[in-house]
Amino acid sequence: MHLNALKTLTIAVAFGYPLLGATAATIRPAAELPARASVADVVKASKPSDWRALDPANTLYMETPAGRVVIELAPQFAPKHVANIKALVAEQYYDGLAITRAQDNWVVQWGDPDEKNPKPIRHAQRTLPGEFTVPMQSITSFTRLPDADGYAPQVGHSNGFASARDPESGTAWLTHCYGTVGVGRDVASDSGGGTELYAVIGQSPRHLDRDITVVGRVVSGMPLLSTLPRGAGPMGFYDSPDKNVPIKSIRLAQDVPEAERSRLEVMRTDSAAYQAVLDAQRNRGGPWSKVAAGHIDVCNAPIPVREVGK
Amino acid sequence: MHLNALKTLTIAVAFGYPLLGATAATIRPAAELPARASVADVVKASKPSDWRALDPANTLYMETPAGRVVIELAPQFAPKHVANIKALVAEQYYDGLAITRAQDNWVVQWGDPDEKNPKPIRHAQRTLPGEFTVPMQSITSFTRLPDADGYAPQVGHSNGFASARDPESGTAWLTHCYGTVGVGRDVASDSGGGTELYAVIGQSPRHLDRDITVVGRVVSGMPLLSTLPRGAGPMGFYDSPDKNVPIKSIRLAQDVPEAERSRLEVMRTDSAAYQAVLDAQRNRGGPWSKVAAGHIDVCNAPIPVREVGK
Incomplete structure (x- = not known):
């Protein structure tokens, strides 16, 4: 038995990586924070020049x-x-x-x-x-x-x-x-x-x-x-x-x-894309998050790594 | 083969829990921080009233x-x-x-x-x-x-x-x-x-x-x-x-x-002993430590737990 759709939904939103489209119907008016790009969104939108090979x-x-x-x-x-x-x-x-x-x-x-x-x-x-x-x-x-x-x-x-x-x-x-x-x-x-x-x-x-x-x-x-x-x-x-x-x-x-x-690339930490990663982590948007932390600890700053060709 | 004495020594000091007696002979004059009670020392010296049962x-x-x-x-x-x-x-x-x-x-x-x-x-x-x-x-x-x-x-x-x-x-x-x-x-x-x-x-x-x-x-x-x-x-x-x-x-x-x-006790976090734990973690003494952090993160503050009768 594989995870069903409902499970997948719960997975996606359980810790603030909402599947926006899929969950829109369940959003309560109480959600106060505007939606913002997530770390995953920023990574997805990054350019090749934002990365370097190891x-x-x-x-x-x-x-x-x-x-x-x-x-x-x-x-x-x-x-x-x-x-x-x-x-x-x-x-x-x-x-x-x-x-x-x-x-x-x-x-x-x-x-x-x-x-x-x-x-x-x-x-x-x-x-x-x-x-x-x-x-x-x-x-x-x-x-x-x-x-x-x-x-x-x-x-x-x-x-x-x-x-x-x-x-x-x-x-x-x-x-x-x-x-x-x-x-x-x-x-x-x-x-x-x-x-x-x-x-x-x-x-x-x-x-x-x-x-x-x-x-x-x-x-x-x-x-x-x-x-x-x-x-x-x-x-x-x-x-x-x-x-x-x-x-x-x-x-x-x-x-x-x-x-x-291993064909790994690391996001350049001096890139604008990485600043966007930090900001996405520092102030997560709604609807899942209700409070933006407004802060990031240096050890909570994710440094994206990806495998080339995957 | 069990760990030999030298290994035990290395174990003990590798991350700042020195066996003071055992290692005194190897201390260099360069060690600048005075020795201080470690978290383990404070726990050992605590009184029964510093603890509460779950x-x-x-x-x-x-x-x-x-x-x-x-x-x-x-x-x-x-x-x-x-x-x-x-x-x-x-x-x-x-x-x-x-x-x-x-x-x-x-x-x-x-x-x-x-x-x-x-x-x-x-x-x-x-x-x-x-x-x-x-x-x-x-x-x-x-x-x-x-x-x-x-x-x-x-x-x-x-x-x-x-x-x-x-x-x-x-x-x-x-x-x-x-x-x-x-x-x-x-x-x-x-x-x-x-x-x-x-x-x-x-x-x-x-x-x-x-x-x-x-x-x-x-x-x-x-x-x-x-x-x-x-x-x-x-x-x-x-x-x-x-x-x-x-x-x-x-x-x-x-x-x-x-x-x-499970017969567990937790150190009372409103006790003087716990303040000593925090201070031991905040400013670790020599000879292993060379720099006292002077700070503790709330998630790096150990809350001692012990098993009664052990």
């Missing part, structure tokens, strides 16, 4: 048993770590390692499950000084949100990444949002290097901002991480090795034959 | 194939809907229905999977006027956060629930955070009644605040919802009935034999 030199494919997770790297925000992660990928360091941790409303983490006999590193670095912030002037693109933020003086987007900056200290950083990928470390600032990586799978842990090196974000495949069984050990680590989720490989897109690449 | 008259047990999800209802914020949900529970309306939707970074939703032949309702109401806000003066407990919020003039906690209020309009409401439970509805404000419920499984969708009736929050069992396979249909609905996750039953705790009840 750069194969800065895109990782993590192949898990359930499928591919695509990570876009942000070299501007963590140049040394991104270079080191690419070096680790080049020597196939991650292949055969595992996802060892899944903590609910927090992170999924992967790396070497065997710290007694750690996998040797041939050319890359095991640790690096943290890149928790970068000089503000090194970030050439920043489209600031007008919305206030409690964690940073300014928030916005830098070439497809949610980011923040502080003019007083002259620093910029990537903000921890759903899907953000960062570098696990120990107590010392220079104790991480990319051998352990994590992705955020819950409420944005913004209190980690500037405390850890962020290297990018998951642009496709989040459900492969977010649905993993939560670990029963302390802090969500799996409590036995057979629960670890093997990583078949992590490859740079440019090293994968073109026919096997 | 009220069996306002606690739901949703029994799923993987286990029990415990939901605390908030009658002060949605008196008619909470009464109606209890009426639905009393006539065992939910038993045999299903979780029909799991949309990544959004919600899990449950209700009647067969809208062609909807399950009859005997005594409860199918729909009710929305309770999107309540009069501010009807909320007797509100401990305000000093932190600014973009979505509401004031945010804080009301007896264990993240909430907001607007003195100008004299209204109060529950905020949409991870684990928040609300009432699905159609376009019309009065088209929901509790037959379809959802729980937030991702970034707090605060733009839904005041647009939908919120009835409570999941206090235990979130991973049973958050790890469900995401639906392949539009908006995360499962695309065939065999993918629906059956609900064995939903019961009010007071109707369950005492021996079978």
